[in-house]
Amino acid sequence: MFIFTLDFKSNKAYIATIIKALAQEHGVKLELGHSKEKLIMIMDEEDEHIERYLLALESALPASIYLSGSSHQITDEKPAFEPLLENDLPIDISLCPTCQKEMFDVSSRRYYYPFTSCNACGSQHTFLEKHPMLRENSSMKFLVPCERCQEELKSNPLRKDFPLISCIECGIAIKMVDKKSERYANDKGSYRTLFEVAARAIAKGKTVLMQTTHGYRKFFVPKPENLLKNSIMMVTEVASLNKHLMMVTQEFNALLSIERPLVRVATKSDEIKALYGSSTWVKYPDDGMSMLLAKELSNAGVSYLSYEECDEDEEADFLIDFDIPIKPQEDFKLFINQDTKLLQSGERAIFPTLLENDKNRVAIADGRASVMVDGRRIIDSVDRFSEILTTEVYIEERENITLTIENQKRFPAFKAAMLSVLAEHDKLGETAIGVHFDSRLHFLYYNKKEVIDVVPPNSFDTQNLFENISKLREGSDRLVENFKAKYPDRYKRLDNLSGEVDIFEVVAIMIGLEDESFDGISSEALSFLGKGGMLIDTKVKDNRFNDYAFLASLMSFKLSGAQNPILCYSIYESFGDYIADIVTQLSDKTKATTLTLSGATFANQSLWGRIERNMRVRNPLLNKSYPIGKESVVYGANYL
Ligand SMILES: [Zn+2]
Ligand SMILES: [Zn+2]
Incomplete structure (x- = not known):
């Protein structure tokens, strides 16, 4: 053999x-x-x-x-x-090499046809209205395949019975509109011209709003004055990846993979540094629309550009769209640190998934459900299931959904998140310690039956933020007064916070970051080039993390003139040390040898570096085929 x-x-x-x-x-x-x-x-x-x-x-x-x-x-x-499991679930990835070749082959029926795909590639899920994946369950149901496509369903093994088969002859027309004219692409030749015209417009500094199969994107050549906060750098040719960005091989390979994730990469050339700072989210053209535009941009001498995800009403010089309804998934982010590769967040290229579990249970979390369809259990967005039949439902406690079924249980996300890691690694029969870190930090223990929150987070009340900081210890009230005097605007904003605000947002406002989010702190930390950070206080009296002590410590560092990069770096370093400390105590106490980490906060270079340093010997387990963030909760809920 x-x-x-x-x-x-x-x-x-x-x-x-x-x-x-x-x-x-x-x-x-x-x-x-x-x-x-x-x-x-x-x-x-x-x-x-x-x-x-x-x-x-x-x-x-x-x-x-x-x-x-x-x-x-x-x-x-x-x-x-x-x-192999029978798996014909619709996917949403880039084009396979065979389809790419076809799309750029002038003699093919799909020359510059952006919806070229086959059973193994392309945008499929975005057209799915409900499971199971059949043409009549998709938004392409009213397009009738031409004779040659019909023939291909039998003769081409890659498109055998392919539900979404189409070509220029029978497929989706696209239209380009500016203030003066309209142009259509619906026959051979016109598709290419349309992308050519769009690319030339972008090269001349115009903006193009384009409906891709991943939703609307506004494309433009970035300048320091027109760069938008959420814009993503898209490269149109491989050479510009190495020219402008500092990458390890794993990052380079991941960007070019058929899954086409978003990856945050360190910048290299002065040109890109001036635009994006020390790091940026990068995308290699993923769907047919973006790929064809990129090809023509490269021909027009544009080696990279920016895009912003937006809706159809966004202002732009040109609009390119099509008439078939789509439901795009959230893009997914991949975290890479040396040999570690983690699905950080998002759903594209990840969901739907098949679940091997024979419980007759429906789980719902983060807008997704695991549901039995034709004898198989599928996890996908709730809206892709036409009916949900079950006797038992588990719903994540923050999920805003009302069901009439009697047997329903609510559960907290962190419990299911830990179980999802154990299930993925076949460790459900062993005791384990878990650390769950999203906006709050939980330390968990799994006793082979259930997950127990052994060190829950202290309550964090943003309503009375400064009052709580003032009461910490002697002199804390003076600290607050000094902060108020030096940063009156930030003080006022923080004093007026209401609703659910997480600690990272508070930190970002406090130290004055432009991007007031976890992502903002992460990217600032990434620009720190020194070796060691400062020791930020994380506890007061008991063992538990104290948000107010942490914020007070940050305030005093900020007041004494500490720069933001080292502050942000130190934040993660301190978290890393604190986590390692508690994990050591828990494992001494419980003798559990399995350690799970869950929550998207771990997808952070500074924190991960510290976790690796402190806990490598414990060989921590994380999700493999599910994201480490909230997206894995619906999967884990099947093991509650
Ligand atoms: Zn293909
Ligand atoms: Zn056709």
Whole structure:
């Protein structure tokens, strides 16, 4: 037997789909299975087609954040493996190499057709109205495939029974509008012209609002005076990645992977530093619309640009859109620190997922639900399910949803988040310590039955912020007075806070960051180039983290002239030390050897660096195929 093994850390099906389709095309008999994060292909070593097949596969398989290496061997012993789960869930990733080639091939029926896709790639989920994925359940239901597309459904293994098949002849028309004219792309030639015109306009400094399959994006060439706070840098050619950005290989590979995540990357060239500062979110063109625009921009000499996610009413010089309804998913962010790769947040390229769990339970959290459809359990946005039948519902406690079903339980997110990590690592039978860190910090213990909040966060009351700080200890009231005198505006804003404000937002306002969020503090910390930070107080009397002590400490550092980069860096360093300290105490007490980390706050270079330094020996576990943030909660709720 000839065994070919791919290291593939995901249960997504698109890689397997390409492997199977090409085997069929090349007449190779193939057995395909998986075992411990590997895809195993078993072929007959005597098969004369193998060599050509493997060569074809090499150019047809996309780079993927889940794909790391491969190996092969000839053996008489068949390796143990499990059959692949039947998985035809719609995806929303970039184009596979075969479809890309087709989209840029002047002789194809999909030349510059932005909705080119196949069973293994492209934007599919955005067209899905409800599960299961069928043409009649998608917003493309009124487009009738032309004869050649019909034929392809039978003859092209990559598009066998592909529900969303279309081409220039039968597909989605696009339209471009400016103040004077309208132009349509609906036949061969006109698609390319439209992108050409748009790219030239952008090169001349105009703005283009474009409906991509990921929602509306406003594209423009950035200048320091027109750069918007939430704008993302998009590169139009690979060379400009290395020219303008400082990247490790993992970041470079991830940006170009078919999942096309957003990655925060350190800037390199003076040009980019002047625009974005020390780091920026970067995107390599992902959907067909963005890819075609990028291609024409590159032809027009524009090697990078900016875009902002927005809605259809955004002001712009040109508008490009289409008439088929779409429901885009939130883009996903990938966190990379040396060998660590974490899905930080978001849903695109991640959901929907299949769940192997036979409980008849529906779980709902963060707008997503796990629901049985045709005998399979799918996790996706609540609005993609036409009906939800069950006898038991678990709803995350902050979820704003009312159901008439009798048997419903509310649960806190942190419990399910810890369980999601244990479930992903097959550790549900062991005791474990967990640290959950979103806007609040929880220390948890799992006793093989349930998750207990052993060190819950102290209550944090932003209404009486300064009053609480004043009462901390002797002299604290003077600290508040000094802060008020030196920063009257910030004092006033913080004094008037109401509603749910998290500690990071308070910190950002207090030290005067432009981006008043967790992200703002993270990017400021990233610009700190020194070695050690300052020791920020985290506790008062008991063992627990005290927000007021923490804020008081920050205030006094700020008043004594500390710069924001070192302050922000020190914030994470202090959190890292505090977490390690409590984890040591808990593991001494409970003897549990498994440690889980959950919550999107961990996706932070400074904090992660400190966690690695302090806790590497404990080998902490985090989510693998689910994001480490709130998105994993719906999955974990199945194990409550
Ligand atoms: Zn494809
Ligand atoms: Zn067609």
